[in-house]
Amino acid sequence: MxxxxxxxxGTSFLTSLLLLACLALLPAQAQQGPVSGDLKKDTPGIALxxxxxxxxxxxxxxxxVTVTDPYSRLVTGLEAENFxxxxxxxxxxxxxFSSEDVPISIGVIFDLSGxxxxxxxxxxxxxxxxxxxxxxxxxxxxxxxxERAELTSVFTNSIEDLQSRMMFTATKGRTALLDAIYLGxxxxxxxxxxxxxxxxxxxxxxxxxxxxxxxxxxxxKESDCQLYAIGxxxxxxxxxRTPEELNGPSLLSExxxxxxxxxxxxxxLNELPDIAAKIGMExxxxxxxxxxxSNKVHDARWxxxxxxxxxxRGLPPLNVFARTGYYAPSH
Numbered sequence: 001m002x003x004x005x006x007x008x009x010g011t012s013f014l015t016s017l018l019l020l021a022c023l024a025l026l027p028a029q030a031q032q033g034p035v036s037g038d039l040k041k042d043t044p045g046i047a048l049x050x051x052x053x054x055x056x057x058x059x060x061x062x063x064x065v066t067v068t069d070p071y072s073r074l075v076t077g078l079e080a081e082n083f084x085x086x087x088x089x090x091x092x093x094x095x096x097f098s099s100e101d102v103p104i105s106i107g108v109i110f111d112l113s114g115x116x117x118x119x120x121x122x123x124x125x126x127x128x129x130x131x132x133x134x135x136x137x138x139x140x141x142x143x144x145x146x147e148r149a150e151l152t153s154v155f156t157n158s159i160e161d162l163q164s165r166m167m168f169t170a171t172k173g174r175t176a177l178l179d180a181i182y183l184g185x186x187x188x189x190x191x192x193x194x195x196x197x198x199x200x201x202x203x204x205x206x207x208x209x210x211x212x213x214x215x216x217x218x219x220x221k222e223s224d225c226q227l228y229a230i231g232x233x234x235x236x237x238x239x240x241r242t243p244e245e246l247n248g249p250s251l252l253s254e255x256x257x258x259x260x261x262x263x264x265x266x267x268x269l270n271e272l273p274d275i276a277a278k279i280g281m282e283x284x285x286x287x288x289x290x291x292x293x294s295n296k297v298h299d300a301r302w303x304x305x306x307x308x309x310x311x312x313r314g315l316p317p318l319n320v321f322a323r324t325g326y327y328a329p330s331h
Contacts, residue, residue, distance in 0.1 A: 059296075060096060061087075064195070064226060064260055065287040065307050066321040074285050075318055078309075085291050086306040096290025103137035104283055105155065105191030107184040110166065111202035111232075113146040113175040119232045119269060120171050123201050126230060126272035127166060130199060131159045133280025141187055142166070145180035146173035147208045151187060177202055178209035178216050181227075181255065185219050197261070197283055199276075200229040204252045213251060220255050221302070222327060228261040228279050230272065260323035293328075300330035 063085065067075040080097035108127055116123065131140065142153040142162055153165050177200075184198045220227065229252040252263045264275045289307065307322040 059292050060290050061293055061305075061326070062096065062288055062290045063305060063307060063322050065289055066260070066262075066282055066285075067287070067309070068319045068321070070316050070319075072319075074282060075315075076285055078287065080289070082310055082312065083287070083289055084308045084310060085289055086304075086308070087291075087293055087295065088304050089306075090294055092291035092294060094289050094291055096288070098288045099286070101135065101284045102195050103135060103139075103193040104195045104197060105139050105188060105193040106196070106283075107141045107143060107188050107198045108162075109177075109180045109184045109198055109200040109202070110142060110144045110152075111146075111175065111177070111180075111200075112144050112169055112171050113203075114172050115175060115203050115205060116232070117171045119203065122269040122272045123230075123232060124166050126276035127199075127201060128163055129273040130276035130280050131162060133277055133284070134159060135284070137193070139192060143180050143184050143187065144169060145176050145183075146171070147176055149176050149180035149183045151183060154187075155190070155192070174208035175202075175206050176209045177204065177206040177251075178211045178213065181216050182211045182219060185216075185223050185225060188223070188225050196223075196225040198225060198227045199279060200227065200252065200256075201232065201276075202229070202252070203232050203234065204229075204249050205247075206251065216255060217258065220259050221325070223259070225259065226261040226283075226323070227256045227259040228283075229256050229263040230275055230279070231263050231265045232269070232272070233265055233267055258324045260321055262321055295328070298329040298331050301328050302326075303328055 065083070067078060069075055076099070078099075080094050083094060083097075085092045085094055108130070110123070110127060112120065134140070136157075139155045139157055140153075140159070140162055141151065141155045142165060144150055144152045144166075152169075153162055156162065181198070181200065184200075188196050188198065231249055231252050233249060249263075249265065256263045264279065266272055266275060293303070295303065302325055304325045305323060307320050309318055309320055312318070
């Protein structure tokens with residue numbers, strides 16, 4: 001299991017999916033890890049010659065899916081036959097389905113720029129409430145940013161440590177949101193869990209990043225990480241004067257949507273903790289759909305994914321959230 005987790009680091013989206021499929025085939029005991037003292041030394045394995053690659057014959061794409069009702073409440077209890085999956089407008093056969101709560105590796109991207117001065121206290125409360133939804137095997141890291149992005153905490157299972165690191169920080173300076181997302185996506189590659197997510201807590205306005213929007217969108221497309229955001233926005237008439245800051249809400253919407261996550265816009269600061277807890281619950285109540293792509297060509301091109309629901313008798317129209325696609329392997 002540890003070897004599989006290590007292989008997941010730094011891989012492309014589809015490669016990670018292939019490895020996830022292998023993990024799904026492991027016995028339950030193997031997935032939980034060996035019990036101390038039971039690990040056998042010097043067990044025979046696959047001998048690879050220098051430079052030889054390990055080939056995986058399982059070709060299974062896995063897609064995390066969230067379903068909500070018209071009031072944005074989670075819809076659970078659906079079955080595989082309720083879903084349809086399309087890749088480049090061609091319907092695919094669903095061969096794997098699950099709705100289990102699995103361990104998650106999560107990075108929190110926390111805005112400490114000057115524009116957050118009157119919002120940071122409630123934003124900290126929101127982050128702490130989000131941490132409280134954690135399971136024992138979850139892991140978190142923290143990126144804080146103002147005019148530069150900084151890794152405040154590497155991956156840890158200690159919620160208390162994360163909380164203490166957040167309490168002694170002050171807001172100042174300009175906003176390097178895109179740099180912070182880039183740092184978060186880079187850091188999450190070293191995750192130990194196969195399921196990965198970023199939670200961005202920010203007012204969305206960027207005015208000091210080295211990386212561009214196109215850089216970040218490309219990286220989001222290449223990653224196997226879901227992005228969620230709490231957009232802590234001022235009322236429209238009070239928002240920043242620069243075009244970058246005015247574009248903040250749409251920027252957060254675009255990067256979260258393409259990853260299969262979403263943005264929650266907040267103007268009443270008292271709603272922040274409840275929304276953070278809601279995102280935590282959403283991450284733990286997702287469906288996972290698996291299919292073998294009918295297009296077997298390894299051309300490194302973007303493949304569009306669309307997940308739809310079959311009409312459900314007695315239910316209103318439901319909303320489906322899933323990543324918008326992936327890059328096919330290049331070889």
